[in-house]
Amino acid sequence: MAQNFKGRGAPGRKWILTAPALTIILAAAAGPLLIVVVYSFLTPGAYGGVTWKFSWDSWVKVLFERDLFSDELTLATSNLTIFARSIWLALVTTIITLLAGFPTAYFIATRPRTRRDLWLLLITIPFWTNLVIRTFAIQDIIRQEGLLNTALIKLGMVSEPLQILYTDTAVLIGMVYVYLPLMVLPVYASLEKLDSRLLEAASDLYARPRSVLWNVILPSSRSGLIAGSTLVFIPAISTYVTPIMLGGGKRLMMGNYIELLFGQGKDWPYGSAVSIVLMTIVMAALLIYARAGGPKGGAHG
Amino acid sequence: MKLHSIALATLAFAASTTIASAEGKLSIYNWGNYTSPELITKFEKEYDVDVTITDFDSNDTALAKIRQGYTGFDVVVPSQSFMPIYIGEGLIAETNPGQMENGKNIADDWANPDFDPGRKYSVPWLWYTSGVTVNTENYDGDVNTWGLVLDPPESLKGKINIVPEMNDIMYAAIRYSGGEWCSNDKALLKKVHTLLKDAKQYWASIDYSGIEKIGTGDIAASLDWSGSALKRRLGNPKIAFGFPKEGFTYGSDNIVVLKDAPNMENAKLFQNFLMDPENAALNSAYTRYPAAIEGAEDFYPDDMKGAPELSIPAAVRGNGELLRLCDPETTALYGRIWLDIQK
Structure with a gap:
């Protein structure tokens, strides 16, 4: 490959041509990240900020916590709980959106060509409004005197209003609602390309509907499923608004924790270190994506 | 050729707008939903000043931003517990509001507080x-x-x-x-x-x-x-x-003038303006918090007069x-x- 490129022109030229883009990427993406990395090795300043004194403390604090009163070092279980909770909620969100998004996408992809656009338009409607406003709307649905509880009581299904607001269930409802379109769209894109003659052929060869689904439809929409899962998982793990507004801010996710460390915690280096941990998790997810699905990878051929 | 003239016209336009809006400005950095629009309109009319308001959501956010250096803001409204940091780090200007024309109106309880003895820097915005x-x-x-x-x-x-x-x-x-x-x-x-x-x-x-x-x-x-x-x-x-x-x-939130305020004179005018009981009451009517200005109660809306929450x-x-x-x-x-x- 490399030799082919060399044959086409001066090797320096493509560097010159890509230089503006590379500069922007370096300055706008890598630059701030570098500051975060550097800050994570500094000492917190009085009342926020940093002092330029090298220290490993923040990284030690990611894994170990000093007892508030005896100064004893123990494994930072509370940090690990927050990390685990974020990963868990993001995973469950991904799975639910997958289960709900795939049939939705399949439904749209099997509509007559002329009507698909309308269905797609409906899917994108939530994006027309700001996330905070949509979250407020969910609050109003699930609160004790909200739509849902009023309806359930009127129907005689429950006698006391259900406490949904300010629980993990509420956070999950919010996240699934917000991220569902991100799953539907890529899955739809891959299902739309599916050749319907393949399905007919499978049926002609006596495949039952279930095995058509497992052996034909799912494998060929694999890249869409993986792209959708990545698109959902990455923003879900760093969710910030939902845990506060629907979860009540009692059970933090990583995004909230980082905000807290920079704000009231007044420990910027520690906040930077936790940010890098979050980024590492996201990178790991992306790597899995690149290995498993990618646009071209995969064992199926 | 055509492109050239468009560029020139744009430049000329940009220049003219900067000149037109360079004077009579005031930029306020305050908590969200904490500034009475009527108060601002009144100030704008009285002094022919164009006011812009930017919100912050916590003392920490405000401090972090101001510490970075020039922000273009003229005045900021930190809580009193943060005042020692602002004064200690030399972030704000000594405008001596206590000596201003309306300085005598500050209520006795708030005229000489620990965090700003003699009111050298700050004017009480509201108290709580x-x-x-x-x-x-x-x-x-x-x-x-x-x-x-x-x-x-x-x-x-x-x-x-x-x-x-x-x-x-x-x-x-x-x-x-x-x-x-x-x-x-x-x-x-x-x-x-x-x-x-x-x-x-x-x-x-x-x-x-x-x-x-x-x-x-x-x-x-x-x-x-x-x-x-x-x-x-x-x-x-x-x-x-x-x-x-x-x-x-x-405690109280206090309005202070940043050391590098681009509109220093207007900022001082605003500090003085706020110490007028009628103006302070406008702010209270909007936020529902009591003013630390003597006589402001007289201008409160009826549902605030004698409210048990507002006086200890x-x-x-x-x-x-x-x-x-x-x-x-x-x-x-x-x-x-x-x-x-x-x-």
Whole structure:
């Protein structure tokens, strides 16, 4: 490959041509990240900020916590709980959106060509409004005197209003609602390309509907499923608004924790270190994506 | 050729707009939803000044931004507990509002505060008391105690909101445990830590907007401030505000002028303007918090005159103290305790 490129022109030229883009990427993406990395090795300043004194403390604090009163070092279980909770909620969100998004996408992809656009338009409607406003709307649905509880009581299904607001269930409802379109769209894109003659052929060869689904439809929409899962998982793990507004801010996710460390915690280096941990998790997810699905990878051929 | 002339025209236009808007400006950096639009319109008309307002959501955010250097803001409204940092780090200008024309109007209680003796830098924006707001439909006992949110009665359990303000919640917990503010006594803080850890299971939320839900089925009590409590009561007469007998704080937000303010003169005019009782009352009418300006009460809307939330009853005055900032080590220690509770 490399030799082919060399044959086409001066090797320096493509560097010159890509230089503006590379500069922007370096300055706008890598630059701030570098500051975060550097800050994570500094000492917190009085009342926020940093002092330029090298220290490993923040990284030690990611894994170990000093007892508030005896100064004893123990494994930072509370940090690990927050990390685990974020990963868990993001995973469950991904799975639910997958289960709900795939049939939705399949439904749209099997509509007559002329009507698909309308269905797609409906899917994108939530994006027309700001996330905070949509979250407020969910609050109003699930609160004790909200739509849902009023309806359930009127129907005689429950006698006391259900406490949904300010629980993990509420956070999950919010996240699934917000991220569902991100799953539907890529899955739809891959299902739309599916050749319907393949399905007919499978049926002609006596495949039952279930095995058509497992052996034909799912494998060929694999890249869409993986792209959708990545698109959902990455923003879900760093969710910030939902845990506060629907979860009540009692059970933090990583995004909230980082905000807290920079704000009231007044420990910027520690906040930077936790940010890098979050980024590492996201990178790991992306790597899995690149290995498993990618646009071209995969064992199926 | 054509492109050239378009570029020239754009340049000329850009130049003309900068010139046109270069004078008569004031840029305010304040808490969200905390500036009366009528007050601003009045100031704009009176002095022919164009005012822009930018919001911040916490003292920490505001401080972090201002510490970075030139922001283009002229005035900022930090809480008094942050004033020593602003003064100590030389971020604000000594405008001597105490000596200004309206300086004499500052109420006696606020004319010579610890955080700014002689009012060399700041003008009180509004003042507040921190306490507890309760829906008396859920609980009809004594409302004057932190116990409602820290060791709640059965009927309030699971319906409590705590505002994520470290100083307020730590103050409540320390006084409820019988300690003094800014104490770093390990035994006391251990007690405070346990108290908060046990209380957390009864909290529904740790969120500013939780206050607004008081009176709905989800929230029945909250750590709160006087003006906010008044707002709640005007919406629902069953809601009451308590001045905790274990000790409560009062404090103020103060308007200061940044050292590098681009419109220094207008900023000073604004400080003076705010010390006029009628103008201060406009601000109070909007935010529902009391003004620290003598005579402003006369201009309050009727539903604010004599509101029990807004003045500390003489009998419990001794239980209140001005909220002050502890030294960095103690603040950091409190911060770690509060962080640990929130995790």
